[in-house]
Amino acid sequence: MALAVTSSISLSGLIGNLIEVEVDISDGLPSYILLGLPDAALSESRDRVRAALVNSGESWPNKKVTVSLSPAWLPKSGSAFDLPIAITILMAQGRIPKDEPESAIYLGELSLDGQVREVRGVLPAVLSAKKSGFKRALVPLKNYAEARCISGIEVVPVTSLNEAIAYLRGELTPIFPDTSSVAQNDYFLDLCDVAGQVGARKALEIAAIGLHHLLFIGPPGTGKTMLAERIPSILPPLTEDSILEVTAIHSIAGTLLDRDLLSKLPPFVAPHHTTTAPAMIGGGTHAIRPGATSLAHQGVLFIDEAPECARGVLDSLRQPLESGNVTISRAIGSITYPARFMLVLAANPCPCGRFSGRGRSCTCTQIAIRRYRQRLSGPLLDRIDLRVFVDSPSRIELASEELGESSATVRERVIQARKTADERFQDCTWKLNSQIPPSQLRKRFRAERSAMSFLHSELDNERLSARGFHKVLRISWSIADSNGHVIPSRSDVEMAFALREGMELLV
Numbered sequence: 001m002a003l004a005v006t007s008s009i010s011l012s013g014l015i016g017n018l019i020e021v022e023v024d025i026s027d028g029l030p031s032y033i034l035l036g037l038p039d040a041a042l043s044e045s046r047d048r049v050r051a052a053l054v055n056s057g058e059s060w061p062n063k064k065v066t067v068s069l070s071p072a073w074l075p076k077s078g079s080a081f082d083l084p085i086a087i088t089i090l091m092a093q094g095r096i097p098k099d100e101p102e103s104a105i106y107l108g109e110l111s112l113d114g115q116v117r118e119v120r121g122v123l124p125a126v127l128s129a130k131k132s133g134f135k136r137a138l139v140p141l142k143n144y145a146e147a148r149c150i151s152g153i154e155v156v157p158v159t160s161l162n163e164a165i166a167y168l169r170g171e172l173t174p175i176f177p178d179t180s181s182v183a184q185n186d187y188f189l190d191l192c193d194v195a196g197q198v199g200a201r202k203a204l205e206i207a208a209i210g211l212h213h214l215l216f217i218g219p220p221g222t223g224k225t226m227l228a229e230r231i232p233s234i235l236p237p238l239t240e241d242s243i244l245e246v247t248a249i250h251s252i253a254g255t256l257l258d259r260d261l262l263s264k265l266p267p268f269v270a271p272h273h274t275t276t277a278p279a280m281i282g283g284g285t286h287a288i289r290p291g292a293t294s295l296a297h298q299g300v301l302f303i304d305e306a307p308e309c310a311r312g313v314l315d316s317l318r319q320p321l322e323s324g325n326v327t328i329s330r331a332i333g334s335i336t337y338p339a340r341f342m343l344v345l346a347a348n349p350c351p352c353g354r355f356s357g358r359g360r361s362c363t364c365t366q367i368a369i370r371r372y373r374q375r376l377s378g379p380l381l382d383r384i385d386l387r388v389f390v391d392s393p394s395r396i397e398l399a400s401e402e403l404g405e406s407s408a409t410v411r412e413r414v415i416q417a418r419k420t421a422d423e424r425f426q427d428c429t430w431k432l433n434s435q436i437p438p439s440q441l442r443k444r445f446r447a448e449r450s451a452m453s454f455l456h457s458e459l460d461n462e463r464l465s466a467r468g469f470h471k472v473l474r475i476s477w478s479i480a481d482s483n484g485h486v487i488p489s490r491s492d493v494e495m496a497f498a499l500r501e502g503m504e505l506l507v
């Protein structure tokens with residue numbers, strides 16, 4: 001009996017499942033059977049593995065080969081099992097010494113000539129291998145840098161099946177590439193580039209403190225995109241845990257190249273307005289990939305020209321906005337990815353784009369303007385906390401040699417305000433002002449008495465919805481933290497109300 005076992009990892013969402021790869025080679029008609037709910041890409045592994053073995057100078061057993069991936073009930077997908085299957089076949093043939101199944105995991109796709117190709121999701125896979133007590137991971141060389149982000153497990157990079165064989169026979173000491181330069185946290189966009197826009201800058205700062213969602217309305221070319229792109233530069237740096245989480249999502253999506261490994265910088269994701277709902281929230285037919293909402297996890301999701309989006313696409317944001325994660329269901333199972341982000345929408349004020357507070361040459365009719373703005377559905381707009389009108393900077397502001405405040409200065413204030421909030425929420429289950437639950441807003445986290453009576457009168461006048469009432473209170477906590485007030489004052493609440501209702505900023 002020729003039997004061997006190795007281990008690998010299959011991901012569902014960010015969670016790794018340990019997979020045992022068993023190979024049995026027995027006498028009988030030459031055949032190859034793959035058990036354990038493989039998908040199409042995995043079923044094709046037979047031909048890749050056979051060609052890779054033969055082209056690496058090994059022989060394909062002319063016997064009955066049975067490969068079983070257990071647990072059997074778990075659907076498995078992708079090409080990362082090529083390498084473990086090939087290794088296990090060689091072990092079963094006695095070509096390489098058998099391993100303890102708990103000692104190493106193997107990940108990698110094989111090309112027909114025996115090269116080991118990169119696969120997605122190596123970082124979360126190696127992380128869960130480490131948690132399951134594995135000591136070593138053999139990964140494709142191209143995935144080495146991300147796998148090395150996990151400390152406490154030896155990572156061995158391999159470029160070809162031959163190299164893996166030589167390593168396992170103890171004939172090769174692997175070469176560990178230098179990855180010390182992976183963590184770069186430079187960000188080249190700075191808020192000081194933006195001229196004027198005092199109100200919008202203030203709104204950005206408050207939004208960054210409480211992680212409130214934001215809508216910019218204004219004529220084209222006034223700096224809406226500029227402002228949005230600079231939000232990551234004023235957000236506090238990611239914590240150790242969130243760095244790994246964010247990098248893991250990008251590892252699964254295959255977008256690590258767009259991002260420095262282990263970057264402390266919150267992600268900034270800006271899908272085009274022609275994006276489809278699956279690209280926005282995640283999906284796919286073969287494997288369920290994270291969408292823009294998950295790639296923006298812990299950072300900013302910016303949608304420019306939001307009214308041009310197909311309506312279903314914007315409305316698909318409502319679930320992640322409410323729950324902070326996305327669940328995608330397909331025949332092959334359902335997967336949950338985290339998706340807690342700051343939503344920033346930008347919109348022109350009217351179809352021609354020239355509508356402005358300064359009364360320029362907008363030619364649109366009232367009805368056309370209203371219809372255009374209605375493309376942003378009420379339920380979505382209701383979830384936006386701050387609505388800011390961004391008008392063109394004046395000639396004086398543009399010509400001024402004095403630069404605006406730098407991102408570093410603003411970020412320092414944001415971090416200070418977050419600290420205040422952190423202390424206040426010490427014994428609570430949430431951390432940010434935008435997450436205070438409604439019941440607590442009524443009890444513990446009310447504003448000053450005169451501020452509350454201002455809000456009550458706005459409620460009576462029907463200028464504020466119930467959700468709006470809670471949103472205004474949450475925003476006013478962020479404003480209070482920014483102003484160093486222990487409890488939101490009447491002016492904090494009035495400013496929050498103005499920001500929420502899109503009036504001119506009262507600064």
Ligand SMILES: Nc1ncnc2c1ncn2[C@@H]1O[C@H](COP(=O)(O)OP(=O)(O)O)[C@@H](O)[C@H]1O
Pocket residue numbers: 193194195196197218219220221222223224225226227346393
């Ligand atoms: N407030 C501003 N300060 C400095 N430059 C600006 C400002 N507003 C616009 N610009 C210039 O105009 C260009 C377009 O700005 P952008 O942010 O794309 O406008 P919008 O998104 O509002 O259409 C910028 O690249 C910049 O050169």
Ligand SMILES: [Mg+2]
Pocket residue numbers: 221224225226304346
């Ligand atoms: Mg723009």
Ligand SMILES: [Zn+2]
Pocket residue numbers: 350351352353354355362363364
């Ligand atoms: Zn117009």
